[in-house]
Amino acid sequence: LSRLAGVAARLDGFLPARRRRRSTDKWRAWLLLLPTLGLLIAMSIYPLLYAGFLSLQIRNMFSPRAAHFGGLANYMELVRDSYFWRSVELTLVFSITVVSLQIVLGFVLALILSRVRKLSDLLCTLIILPVFVSPIAMGLTWRFMFEPTTGVINWILAQLGLPTSLWLSGTRMALPGIMIADTWQWTPFVAMILLAALRAIPPEIIEAARIDRLSLAQMLHRIIVPMLWPVLVVVVLIRLVDSIRIFDLVYVMTRGGPGTSTLVASVYNYTIFQSGRIGIMAAFGFLMLVFINVLVAAVLRLLARLERRDRRAMAI
Amino acid sequence: MSNHRYGLMLPISITRRQLLGGSSAAVAASLVGFAPTRGRAAMSGTANVFCSAGQRWELPQRAVLPLFSKAFPNIKINLQPVPHGEAVTKIMVSMSSKTDAYDVVFTDNGQWPALNAMGAMTELGPFMDKDPPWRDDYLADVPPAIANLYRVPAKTQAPLYGLTPDGNAQIAFYRTDLFQQKGMKLPETWPEVIDAAKELTDKAKGQYGFISTMRRGIFAGWQFWAVMASYGGSWFDKEETGGWRPQFATDPGYQALQTLLKLMPYAHPVTLNATDDEANSALADGSAVYGPIEWGTAVLNDSKFTKFADVIRADITPRGETAKGRHAPLMGGLGMFIPSWSKNKDAAWEWIKWCNSGDMTNPAIGEAWVKNSGQPARVSLLNKYTSIRPYFAGLSKAYPHAVPYMATIPEAQTIAELIGNETSSALTAEKSIEAALKGMDEGVTHIMSDSGYYH
Numbered sequence: 001l002s003r004l005a006g007v008a009a010r011l012d013g014f015l016p017a018r019r020r021r022r023s024t025d026k027w028r029a030w031l032l033l034l035p036t037l038g039l040l041i042a043m044s045i046y047p048l049l050y051a052g053f054l055s056l057q058i059r060n061m062f063s064p065r066a067a068h069f070g071g072l073a074n075y076m077e078l079v080r081d082s083y084f085w086r087s088v089e090l091t092l093v094f095s096i097t098v099v100s101l102q103i104v105l106g107f108v109l110a111l112i113l114s115r116v117r118k119l120s121d122l123l124c125t126l127i128i129l130p131v132f133v134s135p136i137a138m139g140l141t142w143r144f145m146f147e148p149t150t151g152v153i154n155w156i157l158a159q160l161g162l163p164t165s166l167w168l169s170g171t172r173m174a175l176p177g178i179m180i181a182d183t184w185q186w187t188p189f190v191a192m193i194l195l196a197a198l199r200a201i202p203p204e205i206i207e208a209a210r211i212d213r214l215s216l217a218q219m220l221h222r223i224i225v226p227m228l229w230p231v232l233v234v235v236v237l238i239r240l241v242d243s244i245r246i247f248d249l250v251y252v253m254t255r256g257g258p259g260t261s262t263l264v265a266s267v268y269n270y271t272i273f274q275s276g277r278i279g280i281m282a283a284f285g286f287l288m289l290v291f292i293n294v295l296v297a298a299v300l301r302l303l304a305r306l307e308r309r310d311r312r313a314m315a316i
Numbered sequence: 317m318s319n320h321r322y323g324l325m326l327p328i329s330i331t332r333r334q335l336l337g338g339s340s341a342a343v344a345a346s347l348v349g350f351a352p353t354r355g356r357a358a359m360s361g362t363a364n365v366f367c368s369a370g371q372r373w374e375l376p377q378r379a380v381l382p383l384f385s386k387a388f389p390n391i392k393i394n395l396q397p398v399p400h401g402e403a404v405t406k407i408m409v410s411m412s413s414k415t416d417a418y419d420v421v422f423t424d425n426g427q428w429p430a431l432n433a434m435g436a437m438t439e440l441g442p443f444m445d446k447d448p449p450w451r452d453d454y455l456a457d458v459p460p461a462i463a464n465l466y467r468v469p470a471k472t473q474a475p476l477y478g479l480t481p482d483g484n485a486q487i488a489f490y491r492t493d494l495f496q497q498k499g500m501k502l503p504e505t506w507p508e509v510i511d512a513a514k515e516l517t518d519k520a521k522g523q524y525g526f527i528s529t530m531r532r533g534i535f536a537g538w539q540f541w542a543v544m545a546s547y548g549g550s551w552f553d554k555e556e557t558g559g560w561r562p563q564f565a566t567d568p569g570y571q572a573l574q575t576l577l578k579l580m581p582y583a584h585p586v587t588l589n590a591t592d593d594e595a596n597s598a599l600a601d602g603s604a605v606y607g608p609i610e611w612g613t614a615v616l617n618d619s620k621f622t623k624f625a626d627v628i629r630a631d632i633t634p635r636g637e638t639a640k641g642r643h644a645p646l647m648g649g650l651g652m653f654i655p656s657w658s659k660n661k662d663a664a665w666e667w668i669k670w671c672n673s674g675d676m677t678n679p680a681i682g683e684a685w686v687k688n689s690g691q692p693a694r695v696s697l698l699n700k701y702t703s704i705r706p707y708f709a710g711l712s713k714a715y716p717h718a719v720p721y722m723a724t725i726p727e728a729q730t731i732a733e734l735i736g737n738e739t740s741s742a743l744t745a746e747k748s749i750e751a752a753l754k755g756m757d758e759g760v761t762h763i764m765s766d767s768g769y770y771h
């Protein structure tokens with residue numbers, strides 16, 4: 001880098017002062033950008049392009065010599081694959097359900113915490129703990145807790161006289177089981193962010209609402225939610241993208257089964273990778289990239305529209 | 317008993333000539349005797365060993381390591397265990413990258429064809445030939461059907477790329493006390509298994525007469541394939557040019573799925589999401605009492621893990637009741653190879669030889685291996701330690717009948733995964749038996765076509 005800077009300085013000597021200064025700035029800017037650009041190209045752009053190349057190849061990791069160009073064959077195979085559509089459907093169901101649950105529960109939790117005066121810091125610290133647990137460790141723990149004959153969940157249900165369930169070993173309750181685990185882990189994250197946003201609302205606004213004798217529901221609808229919108233949009237986006245990409249928890253708890261009852265997109269793609277079909281895996285990755293981008297854009301647009309509507313309502 | 321053992325106790329007289337002759341002989345003998353030790357001491361380096369974590373693979377290696385370090389003080393063995401479920405994928409990716417990070421890889425025999433296709437393995441023949449008595453002892457003790465899994469192609473006389481200190485075959489685990497209580501004998505055929513499972517199931521007591529590792533993917537795939545093999549089925553019409561047509565939508569395939577479906581009402585609740593961990597736990601805690609197709613494990617004969625250790629016994633897996641029916645437990649096991657890119661092959665070989673030596677190099681090695689959850693491929697060790705590991709008797713019985721758990725082609729892993737997924741769909745009634753078998757045939761045809769088998 002110092003050599004490059006030396007060359008840049010020598011080149012400057014041939015230029016008029018003003019142009020020289022502009023040119024030096026330009027060089028410096030490029031020099032400063034170079035490491036980041038290099039990293040970006042090496043870690044992001046090149047792998048993306050290579051994945052694009054792989055997605056056009058018929059290539060099995062276990063028989064590399066048979067690799068050949070396949071055009072769009074991998075994409076066509078995915079489009080015709082019923083498991084692919086099943087995984088997309090399950091991913092949507094999972095993401096929409098857990099994000100909705102986490103936003104609602106997180107919001108309620110944040111509201112409760114915002115009213116707690118004593119020990120609120122300690123409570124916040126305790127509540128945020130699940131976020132720091134490794135998903136693998138958490139998945140294994142939940143797997144044992146959901147075990148149908150020896151697990152603690154069924155034991156508690158039985159003690160309460162409630163019906164027990166097969167949980168992860170049955171097709172009906174496997175996905176809800178994973179949703180419970182995911183909600184347990186990520187609701188505190190949502191709650192903490194919303195709590196920070198709640199605490200940032202100027203107290204005089206809340207005071208004014210109380211003087212105007214607004215009910216809690218009115219206060220939520222007219223004041224709190226509209227003022228939380230920017231934060232809510234960010235939280236929903238983070239959780240939505242995270243839940244669409246969910247992998248570790250599902251993989252550890254059910255590996256996509258029984259049958260296809262928890263076969264979310266990332267897990268299905270990983271099983272394709274495990275079976276060595278890296279061409280199809282890359283094509284799957286590209287389709288998911290497009291899908292996530294379209295979905296995020298749609299959600300952003302929807303949230304922006306709702307925000308505008310609420311702000312208008314608040315202005316009235 | 318010969319007298320020479322008491323030689324020092326006998327009154328003897330020695331002439332000076334005899335004394336000098338004896339001393340020279342002793343010096344010569346000691347020089348010869350110590351020569352290998354000097355060679356061992358001179359050998360140096362670090363061997364990084366990739367292996368699956370925990371019982372059977374990591375723990376026995378840790379147990380024999382102190383003995384090795386004493387014999388080879390200048391060789392450092394660095395064990396690098398990974399979770400067993402991830403080991404296959406991890407090593408395939410590592411070997412694709414031609415890494416020199418590992419000097420010994422202890423992995424599944426099903427990977428041998430694919431690893432060989434990558435040029436990832438060092439031929440062990442020249443290493444074996446350096447010590448003919450050791451080589452002959454190993455090849456005489458490990459059944460050829462098992463030793464050949466580590467050759468490519470898997471035939472005697474083909475180049476040897478790995479040695480196996482870890483034999484395995486599917487066996488039936490059962491509770492002798494309950495079978496005796498009910499006056500039942502161990503089922504021989506699948507219809508008998510269904511009857512026994514029904515008889516042994518008592519849901520009110522939380523007792524189930526059938527358990528199996530039916531988790532989606534390869535776990536379910538192996539179980540389906542085991543039952544299909546016992547009905548005389550095979551993956552392909554013929555494994556040569558002009559063949560390679562999948563044979564899942566056939567009578568054996570249908571009978572296998574139908575049998576498994578008939579067993580579902582008596583299956584332990586964890587069955588459809590079970591790997592070996594869950595199945596072994598269920599047998600250990602007594603909620604499952606009969607697993608007709610389980611992989612070998614020491615934990616069920618270990619009183620530290622189960623209070624039923626004294627009554628859990630193992631035997632050969634059932635056979636199909638049809639004319640083509642046979643006992644066909646799948647043969648598993650892991651072997652050790654030296655990656656082509658290893659920079660310390662001599663040290664790596666010494667470690668492989670040590671782990672595979674049984675009683676040949678030092679009986680303490682075999683003992684440490686077995687007592688620390690090892691499951692040897694050497695028949696001499698199985699027979700020697702049946703008293704402390706009763707399930708070894710089941711393994712000894714299974715080995716002669718066992719069939720490779722995957723076809724010996726690079727695509728086997730992909731196919732096992734696919735048939736497992738279809739099996740899981742059939743067992744959860746997402747698909748009919750016919751649709752699942754058709755899905756297997758179509759999927760496998762596609763894979764084989766992509767790999768150029770039909771050109």
